[in-house]
Amino acid sequence: xxxxxxxxxxxxxxxxxxxxxxxxxxxxxxxxxxxxxxxxxxxxxxxxxxxxxxxxxxxxxxxxxxxxxxxxxxxxxxxxxxxxxxxxxxxxxxxxxxxxxxxxxxxxxxxxxxxxxxxxxxxxxxxxxxxxxxxxxxxxxxxxxxxxxxx
Numbered sequence: 387x388x389x390x391x392x393x394x395x396x397x398x399x400x401x402x403x404x405x406x407x408x409x410x411x412x413x414x415x416x417x418x419x420x421x422x423x424x425x426x427x428x429x430x431x432x433x434x435x436x437x438x439x440x441x442x443x444x445x446x447x448x449x450x451x452x453x454x455x456x457x458x459x460x461x462x463x464x465x466x467x468x469x470x471x472x473x474x475x476x477x478x479x480x481x482x483x484x485x486x487x488x489x490x491x492x493x494x495x496x497x498x499x500x501x502x503x504x505x506x507x508x509x510x511x512x513x514x515x516x517x518x519x520x521x522x523x524x525x526x527x528x529x530x531x532x533x534x535x536x537x
Contacts, residue, residue, distance in 0.1 A: 391452050391536045395462045396444055397424065397470055399529040401516040403509025404434050407463065408441035414455035420463045427467035428474075428508045429494020452536075462533045469531035474511045477529070480522045481506050481514050 396408040407424055421435040438444070440453055471491070478496035479486045482504050489496045496511075498504040506514070508529075515521070515529040 392534055393452050393456050393459070393462070393536065394445065394532060394534045395459065395466050396441075396532040397463075397466045397530060399428075399470060399508060399512040399515075401513045403430065403507070403512050405430070405436065407435055407437045407466075408444040409437065409439045409459065410441070410445050410451040410453060411439060411455050411459060412453050413439040414459070416460070420460065423460060423463050424467045427464065427471060429491075430508055456535075456537050458535050458537045462535045465535075466531050466533040469533070470508075470529060473515075473525065473529060473531065474506075474508055476522050476525050477511045477515055477519070478506045480525075481511065481519050 394410045397405060399405050405424060407420060417437040417439060418432070420437050421432045424430075424435045425432040445451060475486050475489060475496060478489055482489070482496070482498045484498050488499045490499055495505040495507045512529045515527055517527060521527060
């Protein structure tokens with residue numbers, strides 16, 4: 387199959403703020419490190435990130451993904467967590483009624499610049515993204531992201 391070299395990671399932040407990081411690759415023993423990469427990027431405890439290697443429930447079977455462990459997985463995990471943070475920035479802007487430029491990221495939360503009392507954590511924004519707040523134009527509900535990559 388032509389695309390069998392592709393691998394993917396998918397990160398979903400549930401409305402509770404807990405996360406599931408799904409991998410197409412089989413376990414390589416680095417799952418705790420992947421959880422810490424997500425935790426570091428999003429300012430959450432590592433225990434809030436569940437890593438599921440070879441997640442057939444998410445990716446299905448027989449779709450041509452390469453399931454062999456990959457040296458590129460860590461970078462893909464970081465890119466995916468970065469996508470979540472960028473979407474969360476858009477959501478924080480709407481929730482805090484400010485521009486994205488007037489937000490700063492500090493200690494796992496977006497703060498309105500000049501007003502540290504107005505802040506939103508990733509967990510706050512996950513709940514917001516699942517229907518408790520008005521979404522910015524062009525932004526879909528939910529808080530998840532995927533990266534497809536090849537070594």
